[in-house]
Amino acid sequence: MVQEELLGQVSISGVTITPVAFTDPPLLNAVGVHEPYALRAVVQVHTDAGISGLGETYGDAGHLQRLQVAAEAVTGADVFNINLLRQRVAAALARDTVQGGHGMSGMVTGSSTADRVLSPFDVAALDIQGKLLGRPVSDLLGGAVRESVPFSGYLFYKWAGHPGHDEDSWGAAVDPDGVVRQARRMVDEYGFSALKLKAGVFHPDQEIAAMEALREEFPDLPLRIDPNAAWSVETSIRVGHALDGVLEYLEDPTPGIEGMAQVRQAVSMPLATNMCVVSFADVPPAVAAGAVDVILSDHHFWGGLRRSQALAGITETFGLGLSMHSNSHLGISLAAMVHLAAATPNLDYACDTHWPWKDPDEDVVLPGALRFTDGAVPVPTAPGLGVELDQDGLEKLHQQYLECGLRGRDDTGYMQRINPEYELRSPRW
Ligand SMILES: O=C([O-])C(=O)C[C@H](O)[C@@H](O)C(=O)[O-]
Ligand SMILES: [Mg+2]
Incomplete structure (x- = not known):
């Protein structure tokens, strides 16, 4: 049954951003090798209806800073108005001077910053909408x-x-x-x-x-x-x-x-x-x-x-x-x-x-x-x-983030620490 809160606006009351690290094998690619941990950020969007939603995105330091800017911008917005979330995120990032933080170790750097930052908020908003309506996200899509x-x-x-x-x-x-x-x-x-x-x-x-x-x-x-x-x-x-x-x-x-x-x-x-x-x-x-x-x-x-x-x-x-x-x-x-x-x-x-x-x-x-x-x-x-969020799992992977020392994805730098002769080249052959 549709809940009472739907009769009015369901406002975003706050956002929790938690960087996490999970173990990753030494996977080789064109720019180097995966480090022992992969970084992600878990974005929890909270509402005044008491329902929270989940999003997941890159965990690089620059991206975390932008997520924080976006979190402040979307607070107070109606969780059903994803167009408004996008407008606010884009406006808040219009004068973005943060360096890096693309999360792809140099492989994809030309994507839109506003779209990359909006993504976990869009996913979390749809998660909340689905919970309020009692329907899976695929139905909303x-x-x-x-x-x-x-x-x-x-x-x-x-x-x-x-x-x-x-x-x-x-x-x-x-x-x-x-x-x-x-x-x-x-x-x-x-x-x-x-x-x-x-x-x-x-x-x-x-x-x-x-x-x-x-x-x-x-x-x-x-x-x-x-x-x-x-x-x-x-x-x-x-x-x-x-x-x-x-x-x-x-x-x-x-x-x-x-x-x-x-x-x-x-x-x-x-x-x-x-x-x-x-x-x-x-x-x-x-x-x-x-x-x-x-x-x-x-x-x-x-x-x-x-x-x-x-x-x-x-x-x-x-x-x-x-x-x-x-x-x-x-x-x-x-x-x-x-x-x-x-x-x-x-x-x-x-x-x-x-x-x-x-x-x-x-x-x-x-x-x-x-x-x-x-x-x-x-x-x-x-x-x-x-x-459903696993609070213990989140805490464990956040601790791992704090302890692992990595603050950005750097497949090339890791490879060069192992093999100082390694050079980044595109094309290589
Ligand atoms: O299809 C792709 O290009 C990828 O999956 C890029 C990824 O970053 C992958 O190469 C990786 O994680 O090493
Ligand atoms: Mg590819």
Whole structure:
């Protein structure tokens, strides 16, 4: 039954922002290696109706400062007026001078600051609206068109353990055999029906061999490779030809819209991106150049769930495919991704998730609401996001944040502390 508070405005009475750190394996990528902890921020939005909502976002110091500015700006606003929340966040950040804080270790820096900061407030507002109405967030987004959301198995080259630490349970994956071993475990444990390899780490020939080995081991699974713009146009075309018929899509082989457009003309498979199209302003030039076939949405930098639905409308209009990007995240984000994907009819591909890389004992939500079955997560049907804050888990991960000493994501700096010769280069090959 609709609660009495809905008869009038439900005002935001305050916001609690809690930075947290959770353990992360040494996952290799085009800019370095993941540090022993991934940082996130948990945003709790409180209302005068006594109902609170949850959002999750990046935990870098600069981003935390901006979240605090936004928290003050949205206090007093009606939690049903997300347009007003956005106006207030954008106005409060108009003279933003904070440095960094993008949460992506240099891989995605061009996204809109206002949209990145708005995102957890949008998610928390929808969580509150759903709790007040007794309906899941997917209903507020237009209704679920699928009962569960398929995800892809996200494979990484990795070391056996962080230097100076014990080997983790996944062990090393630094060659094609290691990648296939990792993929086999992921598919057996989670049932994923698509696989993506994070590439741009080793020479492209080694990465082509890894994809061919995956194709041999999993003849029927759609495969993707994502070197995060580590290849020149020429190398991208060479890899595209070598993997003709093997890939479902080729993700961000080379930097920039122009480079992607050149690759696009020369290869047969679709090109996907979460690097050259990361905000609404990037869409017109990318469409005009014919640079990409698939955009990976990500509600963390596209401005939350409602704005991500606007992106879905745009991709539908221009006949582009839509997929979903992920980096390291906890349960609040997984719930938000699942509701969004469930209510987005034209989400054409299994979504990315870093979930298997997270220690199952570390989270800020109580266990039980989210589970993988046959590579997919059933859409929670409880009101709001359908996940509940685990106060003990939050406190433990906040303590870990205080003690770990990390205040921003820096895959390159960590790699350089381990290997002083390491240089950041894009393209590298
Ligand atoms: O698809 C992507 O580009 C990513 O997932 C970016 C991420 O930051 C990933 O590369 C990572 O966490 O190392
Ligand atoms: Mg990518």
